[in-house]
Amino acid sequence: MRAVGIVLLALAAVWPARVRVARVVLGAVGGAFLVASAWHASFGAGRNRWAVVVAVAMGSVAVTALPALAPVVRWRGVGWLGWRWALLAGAAVAVYGCVPETDQMREVGVVVVAGVAVEWLRRTPLPAPAVVAAWGLVAWSVLYGATGRPSALVGGLFALVAPLAAGLAARRGAAVALVIGGVWSVAAVVVARTGGIEPTLHPAVVAAVSAAVIAGAVSAVVWRRWPSPRCDG
Numbered sequence: 001m002r003a004v005g006i007v008l009l010a011l012a013a014v015w016p017a018r019v020r021v022a023r024v025v026l027g028a029v030g031g032a033f034l035v036a037s038a039w040h041a042s043f044g045a046g047r048n049r050w051a052v053v054v055a056v057a058m059g060s061v062a063v064t065a066l067p068a069l070a071p072v073v074r075w076r077g078v079g080w081l082g083w084r085w086a087l088l089a090g091a092a093v094a095v096y097g098c099v100p101e102t103d104q105m106r107e108v109g110v111v112v113v114a115g116v117a118v119e120w121l122r123r124t125p126l127p128a129p130a131v132v133a134a135w136g137l138v139a140w141s142v143l144y145g146a147t148g149r150p151s152a153l154v155g156g157l158f159a160l161v162a163p164l165a166a167g168l169a170a171r172r173g174a175a176v177a178l179v180i181g182g183v184w185s186v187a188a189v190v191v192a193r194t195g196g197i198e199p200t201l202h203p204a205v206v207a208a209v210s211a212a213v214i215a216g217a218v219s220a221v222v223w224r225r226w227p228s229p230r231c232d233g
Contacts, residue, residue: 005033005059006136010129012063024060031059034136038143041101042153051153055143058160059136065167066132070174071125081123083178084131085115087163090185091138094159097189098196099145099152108141135163151204155196158208159188165215169223176226180219187211 008030015023035043035055042048072079089112096105111134119125142156166181188211195207 001033001037002140005030005037005140006133008033009059009063009136010133013067013129013132014127015063020064023063027060027063028056029059030063030136031056031139034059034140034143037140041144042146042148044148047148048150048153051143051150051157054157055139058139058157058164061164062135062139062160062167063132065164065170066135067128068167068170069128069131069163069177070170071119073174073178075175081119081125082116084163084166085112085119085134087166087181087185088112088131088134088138089116090182091135091159091162091188092141094185094188094192094196095138095142095145095156098155098159098192099142100147100149101145104141104145108137111137135160149199150201151196151198154201154204154208155188155192158191158196158211161212162188165219169219172223172226176222179222179226183218183222184215187215 008026012023012026012030015026017023035052043052066084069084071084072081073083074080092105092108092112095108096102115126115130115134139160142153142160146152146156162181162184165184166177169180170177191204191207191211195204198204
C-alpha cells in the first residue's frame with residue numbers, strides 16, 4: 001500500500017493543472033494509502049484518528065504545492081540545485097528526532113541524499129513527481145515510525161509542513177520559497193525535539209501551535225519585505 005500511495009502522489013503531480021479537483025482527489029487518495037500502509041503501527045484500535053484526516057489533507061496540499069517549486073534558486077547570479085531535496089532532508093531529520101521507530105529512516109536518507117547527489121553531479125533537476133514521491137516516503141516514515149505515539153505524530157506531521165510552505169510561497173519567487181521553507185524546517189526540528197518526544201499529546205500540540213505562530217509571523221515578514229521576485233528565478 002505504501003508503494004501505491006507514493007505512485008498516486010507522483011501521478012497527481014503531473015495531472016493537468018486545469019483539472020485541479022482531480023489532482024487534489026488523487027493526492028488525498030495517495031495520502032489515504034500511506035495511512036493504510038501504517039495502520040497497524042499507529043492507527044489500530046481506534047487510535048489517533050485525527051492524524052488520519054491531517055495526513056490525507058496534507059497529501060492533497062503536497063500535490064498542489066510541491067510541483068510549484070522551481071528546481072533552481074538563483075542568488076547573486078548563481079543557480080543552486082538540490083534545494084528542494086534539502087528541504088526534504090530537513091523534514092527527515094525532524095522526523096528522525098521524534099519518532100520511536102527509526103529503522104525506516106535509513107531508506108528515507110538514501111532516497112533524499114540520492115536526489116541531492118543526482119542534481120548536483122548531473123547539474124540537471126529531477127522532475128517534480130520525483131520530489132512529490134520522496135515527500136510521500138518521508139510522510140510514510142512519520143506514520144509508520146510514530147508507532148501510535150500521539151506526540152510523535154504531531155512532531156512528524158509538523159515536519160512535513162516545511163516543503164509545503166515553500167511550495168505555497170513559490171509564486172513570490174524561488175529564493176523567498178527557500179527562505180520560508182528554511183524557517184519552517186528550523187521550527188520543525190524545535191517541535192520534534194521538544195513536544196515531539198514527550199510521552200503525551202498536550203505538550204506536542206502546544207509546541208506545534210507555538211512554532212506555527214512564530215514561523216508564520218516570520219514567513220509573513222519575509223513575504224512582505226523581500227525586494228523582488230524577478231531576480232531569483
